[in-house]
Amino acid sequence: MNQPPSPDEGPGSDDAPLGGVHLKYLHHCPRQLWLYTHGYRPEQRSDLVAFGEVIDETTFTRRRDIDLGEAKIDWVTAGAVIHETKSSRAPAPAHAAQVRHYCLLLERRGVAVRGGVVHYPLIRRTVDVPWNDEARDQARQDEALARSVIAAPTTPPRLPRRECRGCSYLDYCWGD
Amino acid sequence: MPAVGRTYWLTEPCRIRREDDSLRIERPDNTPVRIPITDVRDLIAFDHVDINTSALSILSRNGVSLHVLDHYGNHAGHFAPTDAMSSGPVLRRQVELTADPDLRATIGRALILAAGENLRWSLDTDHLDPALATLRAKLPSCDERDAIMAQEGNYRRTGWAVLDTQLPPWLRLNGRTRRPPTNAGNAFISYLNTLVYARVLTAIRSTPLHPAIGFLHADTDRRRNTLALDLAEPFKPLFAERLLKRAASQKHLKPSDFETEVGRASLSKNGRKKVAVLMREELDTTVYHRTLKRKVSYEELIHLEALKIVRLCLEDKPYKPFRPWW
Numbered sequence A: 001m002n003q004p005p006s007p008d009e010g011p012g013s014d015d016a017p018l019g020g021v022h023l024k025y026l027h028h029c030p031r032q033l034w035l036y037t038h039g040y041r042p043e044q045r046s047d048l049v050a051f052g053e054v055i056d057e058t059t060f061t062r063r064r065d066i067d068l069g070e071a072k073i074d075w076v077t078a079g080a081v082i083h084e085t086k087s088s089r090a091p092a093p094a095h096a097a098q099v100r101h102y103c104l105l106l107e108r109r110g111v112a113v114r115g116g117v118v119h120y121p122l123i124r125r126t127v128d129v130p131w132n133d134e135a136r137d138q139a140r141q142d143e144a145l146a147r148s149v150i151a152a153p154t155t156p157p158r159l160p161r162r163e164c165r166g167c168s169y170l171d172y173c174w175g176d
Numbered sequence B: 001m002p003a004v005g006r007t008y009w010l011t012e013p014c015r016i017r018r019e020d021d022s023l024r025i026e027r028p029d030n031t032p033v034r035i036p037i038t039d040v041r042d043l044i045a046f047d048h049v050d051i052n053t054s055a056l057s058i059l060s061r062n063g064v065s066l067h068v069l070d071h072y073g074n075h076a077g078h079f080a081p082t083d084a085m086s087s088g089p090v091l092r093r094q095v096e097l098t099a100d101p102d103l104r105a106t107i108g109r110a111l112i113l114a115a116g117e118n119l120r121w122s123l124d125t126d127h128l129d130p131a132l133a134t135l136r137a138k139l140p141s142c143d144e145r146d147a148i149m150a151q152e153g154n155y156r157r158t159g160w161a162v163l164d165t166q167l168p169p170w171l172r173l174n175g176r177t178r179r180p181p182t183n184a185g186n187a188f189i190s191y192l193n194t195l196v197y198a199r200v201l202t203a204i205r206s207t208p209l210h211p212a213i214g215f216l217h218a219d220t221d222r223r224r225n226t227l228a229l230d231l232a233e234p235f236k237p238l239f240a241e242r243l244l245k246r247a248a249s250q251k252h253l254k255p256s257d258f259e260t261e262v263g264r265a266s267l268s269k270n271g272r273k274k275v276a277v278l279m280r281e282e283l284d285t286t287v288y289h290r291t292l293k294r295k296v297s298y299e300e301l302i303h304l305e306a307l308k309i310v311r312l313c314l315e316d317k318p319y320k321p322f323r324p325w326w
């Protein structure tokens, strides 16, 4: 919280790193990903997002491994396990996609990746995310899709209004 | 921007210090108040404030602005946090758009017409209809900023004369005067207009927009935040003229709320408090927003207005200035 957003990375450029947040937005709404990468980031106003961050900060305070963007990583004998914490009460495909993206990034750095886990402290559940050929393909496809959304010259359309509930871009998209 | 936070209105002289992650506000007659910095959105100083650098740096780190009003309610300046929200693509586009003479004129005319209609709405009288019709007729042929502003000047003068008919003699404007305001009515309008400007400035700063790059007001003659002046236009009547009219009809203001000398007037200490309370209540007033499908406060309306300009910059979505729909 209260950290200035990172300086603009030049949307669409190929060397701009794609982080977990880009993947999360891609799955939620391509328009959100586009707006985020083109310079509008309302997150800091949103209580919901702040709550998520607090959970991230306090849940795994004892595991200070390395940081890859937002993900926490455990090193076990068989490789690396990526842990991602969500304040959500419902597991969603986007959460696993985010973890697969971290796996891909880590693997590109030459790390043997074993897989990932999504943690849902509010419902005391975890979901395993396997890492295999299929998962790697999916991660690559997601990455390519995210890049094409970001590189598009115009904004992707809005989602149907009911699917915007809870989105921190709602005031921007619907406030006319 | 803090995730949550509100505006603190400092109507009395005070001293601001930092204490851990809080602001410690010391008032002359009172025990100090501590406010967690995350609870502060911005501060508005109506009176003398003594502040040190460690308090300023905690303000900056948390994205909090401090607005300073002078004795007559002019915006004397503000302390602004380092540009945390800025974004290259939005700013580039903002510069391009504001440099386009056609777009400048289009947006300038739209702002002035909205301000005119909103004044008519605020005064709630048909005495302004002929002037509004003239404004509507004349604006389309105004291509330059000065011509647009001249039309707005004519209309406003009529508007203030009409407002005077709804005010007790001691509160009448008798022509608009600033720097300094010459009478109580003008002092009231000056303060309220400044508060609107400060709200708009704070709203703009929560977006990637630069407040100094605007469409209508000239950015050469005064070192002012012209985009904030632009976006304040449609909101000024909603707050200033409307609250003056209301305070007069409810007999809420007294001559003792002003310090009047020959040729100059300002709010008294008690008057400043009243104005802060009036404005705060008004900003908290909510209306139902049809596309957001929830209630929004007047304060949020100002924020939504700034977002419309972001949409203009990012998506070329035409800007339609705010008009009350209720």
Ligand code: SF4
Pocket (backbone or CB within 6 Å): A028, A029, A030, A031, A032, A157, A158, A159, A163, A164, A167, A168, A169, A170, A171, A173, A174
């Ligand atoms: S408000 Fe709706 S359309 Fe806009 S970014 Fe969010 S989900 Fe997408």
